[in-house]
Amino acid sequence: MPHPPSEREQLRAAVTRQPADFIAWVMLADAELGEGDIGAGEAAAQRALQLRADHPEALARLGRARWMQGRHDEAAALLQRACQLAPQHPGMALWLGHVLEDANQPEAAADAYRRAHQLAPDEAYMAAQRLNWQRRLCDWRELDGLSRQVRNAVAQGNPAVEPFAFLSEDASPAEQHACARQRAQVLAQTLPRLPVAHVRGHGPLRIGFLSNGFGAHPTGLLTVALFEQLRAQPQLQVHLFALNADDGSGIRQRLQAAAHTLHDVCAQPHVAIARRIRDAGIDVLFDLRGWGGGGTPEVLAMRPAPMQINWLAYPGTSGAPWMDYVLADDFVLPPQREPAFSEKVLRLPRAFQPSDNTRVVAEPPSRHECGLPEQGVxxxxxxxxxxxxxxxxxxxxxxxxxxxxxxxxxxxxxxxxxxxxxxxxxxxxxxxxxxxxxxxxxxxxxxxxxxxxxxxxxxxxxxxxxxxxxxxxxxxxxxxxxxxxxxxxxxxxxxxxxxxxxxxxxxxxxxxxxxxxxxxxxxxxxxxxxxxxxxxxxxGLFDMAGYAADFSALLQQLARARGWQGIDAG
CATH class of the missing domain: 3.40.50.2000 (Glycogen Phosphorylase B;)
Incomplete structure (x- = not known):
């Protein structure tokens, strides 16, 4: 039975039938941007503006597109204009806050989030965004009340709270699980799945890693030496799927050299990224971002790989039915805490976190040059x-x-x-x-x-x-x-x-x-x-050759349970 058309497909059909339908173009811009198709979203917003010049709804969508393109100053100007024209619209104030964050106007972003929350004081999403940004600014005004509102929303089953930001609340593992699960349920209901994939029977095991941190970023810094060591594991073939553009860093160069293939999927629509992973024949896919900013849980929800593992950058459960495993260790995730995780728990016989053991610790400037007193602890x-x-x-x-x-x-x-x-x-x-x-x-x-x-x-x-x-x-x-x-x-x-x-x-x-x-x-x-x-x-904490051997052995054991026979088979 054919799948019913998606909302985006329905809206594309609607604007084809009624090309002067302003509301349909605005809704299509939302749908395209929500799917990660920035170019199509921008085009729909531009068409809406042609129909109604300077309309705040259309300006806001174009501003959102510019934000996703990294054109932050342009995005800020568009959202500020939209907010001037629609001063009682909480969603536009919220988007303005997001844009001002990235336009390096942090205090103005806080003002925008406060405005959004004031306009919609009962909306948990507004409260959570305001709370998260005030934490970043060490602005603790009304902090306890905001935290209570956010935790109560999670307790009531509200899916609006961002799981990554919720990690900063003094919540229990069960509360974190509820927050992530509620968020995942929304995606699971709205996204299509690719046809079921299976682990290949023979040949090197193709291991994929999806991240927006493949460069001079904490994720790149933690993983680069491990990926270099995995080159010595003949049963594995490493594929990196980079959601971030090449930053020109030495870390990015090392990652490129360490991987069998580094796939640049920056700014591609979610479905295109999922198909790229599927086309590469990935057997095991690691999500190295999860619910963190810049991640793409939408891609994982489409099930591009037969085995999908939550690891490293999101320190909690995904709560997602599309994530099969979480990679941990006995200390960070002891057995008694497994019920708060939706995934099956895999444990390494060492710390779950790798690191770059090639880092050189140079001599620093003097204490005085660092702003430190000459004496004292x-x-x-x-x-x-x-x-x-x-x-x-x-x-x-x-x-x-x-x-x-x-x-x-x-x-x-x-x-x-x-x-x-x-x-x-x-x-x-x-x-x-x-x-x-x-x-x-x-x-x-x-x-x-x-x-x-x-x-x-x-x-x-x-x-x-x-x-x-x-x-x-x-x-x-x-x-x-x-x-x-x-x-x-x-x-x-x-x-x-x-x-x-x-x-x-x-x-x-x-x-x-x-x-x-x-x-x-x-x-x-x-x-x-x-x-x-x-x-x-x-x-052995910093022994990346040993880490690579343990990592490889664990993945091979998983794959053999799915029928994989290794590179000597066939």
Whole structure:
């Protein structure tokens, strides 16, 4: 039986029959952009504007197309004009917020999100977007109320809350599962599936990886050395599907060289990407973005590969029926927490997170050039600003109070985030000058600065992930208090597989006490750094050849259960 026409197909037919139907063109622009077909969406928006010049609905769709094209300033101008013409439209205010984020106007983006929420105060999606962006700006006004609204929406089955942003809420694994599952159900109802595919019987196992981080990005930095080592695994053939354009970085060049094929699928419609994966004959497809920004769960929902695995960049369950497995380890996802995951759990006999063990830790500029005092303990936390919530910052400031002359070195956040954190410090009896901010730097320069840091202090409920790997590789110990969720256990996993379980403490009080004790004991800090240096070489955490062998063995075992016989068959 033929499939009924999709909404997009119906709208294309409608504008063919009635080419002067303004509303149909606007709706078609939405449908095309929703499918990832930016060119078709732009054309539909332009046609709507020809029919009704300067109409806010059409301007908004063209602005959305320009945003998806990366033409952020043009997009901002179009959305601002649309909002002027339709000042009571919450959706346009929301889109304006998205565009202003990427146009590097973070405080104006916050204003737009607040406006959208004020116009639709009961809409969970508006509340969640506002909450997420205020976290990034360390703007904690009305934070508890917004968080309650978002968590209540998830509890009531509302699919509007973005699962990635929800990871920053102090929610349970079951709540995270509900959030992701509700989001996935919406996609599952609206997207077509490709015909069923099967793992091929013989030949090298074709492993695909889909990501928007194949370049100088945390995902590229974590995976590049593993992909290089997988070249030595004759049973595997690695295919990278890059949702991001070539950034010209050395990491992108290494990824290109490591893969059997790097497929550039940047800005392609979702169905085209799914067909590209299917045409490449991929047996096992890893989603390296999941519900994170820039990901394409729509592609995975079409089932382009017979086995699909959630791994690395989205630290939680996908909640999605199209994801078969999640790749983890015993610490980050212990057996008792499996019921909160929709996927079957695969575990490596080592930390689930790979890393680049070819990174060179150079000599940093002087402490003075880094903005640090010549003397005193340097605590650091180079996590993204949205992880610096009131609870995490409170315990960081308690540590500073207990270690005279110490400073806290942070990554500079967007907009007025740094000023807000300085104000919080002052309100808590800590001199604002004891917070030192580092602007975002190229990875080698950032990595070198860990040589000045005595101890990395982690956040909760969203841990350091790539930053924890960076710190440990550079010789800076990481103190963490593992929580209940996957996202709250990643730093603990790294410590565990290093053999430094004493750096995983029970709660906030133990965290503050341990940091203060180390901060006031130079010999203990030195001994800890020596233990870390030995563990780095001995533990296997950074052994990517060993990781590649374990990874290959696991995938071959999975494939053989599906009838694959290897390269010697046939």
């Amino acid at each position: 340097v605590f650091c936390c180079f996590n993204n600003s949205y992880k610096l919530n009131p609870r995490s910052v409170g315990r960081l400031l308690d540590v500073l109070k207990g270690v005279p002359g110490s400073v806290l070195w942070l990554l500079s956040g967007p907009g007025k985030a740094d000023d807000r954190l300085r104000e919080v410090a002052q309100q808590n009896g800590v001199e604002a000058s004891r917070l030192v901010f580092m602007r975002k730097l190229p990875h080698p320069q950032y990595l070198a600065r860990y040589r000045h840091a005595d101890l990395f202090l982690d956040t909760h409920p969203y841990n350091a992930h790539t930053t924890a790997s960076d710190a440990l590789w550079a010789g800076c110990p990481v103190l963490t208090a593992p929580g209940e969720t996957f996202a709250a256990r990643v730093a603990g996993s790294l410590n565990h597989y290093l053999g430094l379980d004493d750096m995983n403490v029970a709660d906030d009080r133990a965290f503050v006490d341990a940091a203060i004790a180390l901060g006031n004991d130079p010999s203990a800090r030195l001994a800890l750094r020596q233990r870390l240096a030995e563990a780095r070489d001995r533990s």
